[in-house]
Amino acid sequence: MSKPPDDDSYSLIIGDPNMITNLILKQDPKIAATVQNPAVEKNLVKYAKLGNEAAFEILYWRYHKPIWNRLVRLVASRQVAEDLHQETFIRAWSNLQHVNDDGFGPWLYRISANLALDYLRRSKKLMFLSFPNVEPERDERFTTSGPEKYACELDLLQQELSQIAPQARTCIILQDVWGYSQREIAVLLKVSVSCVGAYIHRGREQLRQIHCLNIEGGKVQ
Amino acid sequence: MNGKLFPCSEWARQLTVLHEEDLSHSDFVALQAHLDSCPTCNTIRGEYLALADALAQDVSYDLPAEIPPKLQHRLQKKSEYMEIPIEDTEKENSWERVVNGFVTSEFDETLYREVHFFLGIQKPFEEDHRPHT
Numbered sequence A: 001m002s003k004p005p006d007d008d009s010y011s012l013i014i015g016d017p018n019m020i021t022n023l024i025l026k027q028d029p030k031i032a033a034t035v036q037n038p039a040v041e042k043n044l045v046k047y048a049k050l051g052n053e054a055a056f057e058i059l060y061w062r063y064h065k066p067i068w069n070r071l072v073r074l075v076a077s078r079q080v081a082e083d084l085h086q087e088t089f090i091r092a093w094s095n096l097q098h099v100n101d102d103g104f105g106p107w108l109y110r111i112s113a114n115l116a117l118d119y120l121r122r123s124k125k126l127m128f129l130s131f132p133n134v135e136p137e138r139d140e141r142f143t144t145s146g147p148e149k150y151a152c153e154l155d156l157l158q159q160e161l162s163q164i165a166p167q168a169r170t171c172i173i174l175q176d177v178w179g180y181s182q183r184e185i186a187v188l189l190k191v192s193v194s195c196v197g198a199y200i201h202r203g204r205e206q207l208r209q210i211h212c213l214n215i216e217g218g219k220v221q
Numbered sequence B: 001m002n003g004k005l006f007p008c009s010e011w012a013r014q015l016t017v018l019h020e021e022d023l024s025h026s027d028f029v030a031l032q033a034h035l036d037s038c039p040t041c042n043t044i045r046g047e048y049l050a051l052a053d054a055l056a057q058d059v060s061y062d063l064p065a066e067i068p069p070k071l072q073h074r075l076q077k078k079s080e081y082m083e084i085p086i087e088d089t090e091k092e093n094s095w096e097r098v099v100n101g102f103v104t105s106e107f108d109e110t111l112y113r114e115v116h117f118f119l120g121i122q123k124p125f126e127e128d129h130r131p132h133t
Helices: A017-024 A038-049 A053-075 A078-094 A104-122 A150-154 A156-161 A166-176 A182-189 A193-216 B025-037 B039-055 B069-079 B089-100 B106-118
Strands: none
Touching: A017 A038, A038 A053, A038 A104, A053 A078, A053 A104, A053 A166, A053 B069, A078 A104, A078 B069, A104 A166, A104 A182, A156 A166, A156 A193, A156 B039, A166 A182, A166 A193, A166 B039, A182 A193, A193 B039, B025 B039
16 A cells, blocks of 8 residues: 655545545645545546546645655755656656556655656766765755755755765665665665665764764754 | 764664664664663664654745646646546536535535445435436
């Protein structure tokens, strides 16, 4: 069964799934998207696969926020996140015939993760070398001194992430924000599980040390 | 948080694991036993989890408010030649007519119908125009 989006505002509605589906298809998609019922979601996917635009719109509003959160953290750029966010749903709409009716959420996250990782690879932001020959490097996209100053809008934590190696950062974000296990991350990044574990171990300790320094320096209360 | 604390070297890697599936059951049990006996590792584990929680927090304040135009265009394009497969549309409409007179929201409507169904009234919302025999 697909995971519900990670948002508390969804309401669990108990009832006949077919009846609820037919009902919510006539509502404002944004309101309809707040109904949390796996069987209804399965119906919506079924309808969307047959070309029902309203069903897909409900799925869009249901998943757009968790997808956005994940992308923003991973690519650290609003502009890029916006493009990838849109592309995720376009690809989903075009490839709906490939998804299981009850596996829409994880499938969508996978599309999104692959798009983001492709972007990072293309822009040379992410390159996996054999661990541990990787030195931490500063990534200007994550700093407040860049032209977009986007990191400042996000938070200090994003800035702290900029100070650890991009490989470690990617693994940590995929684990903490996207909710993937180390095994799943290894598949996504096409590296070994032990490599992912090593990056996460090193990166997390670095992040903790940087955060501690910021606390001592008064940047964090 | 205390940057001067360091985990026991043999447990350092396991402390960073978030998902139970990344550890075997025996490793997980051993980690729990170590955390119970080592306050330093326990504290550091707590700090890792706190940082992970902070990272996972909502950053959707500048989320796009509408469906992106390119996606909207694709949806409309495909819908032009696809039929909407909603079953029992007439039944649904007749039910709505009756129900709308009594309740205000779609969730109330759902509940209202469910309650009737539960009470054994199979088709409480359909108007029966057949003459009585």
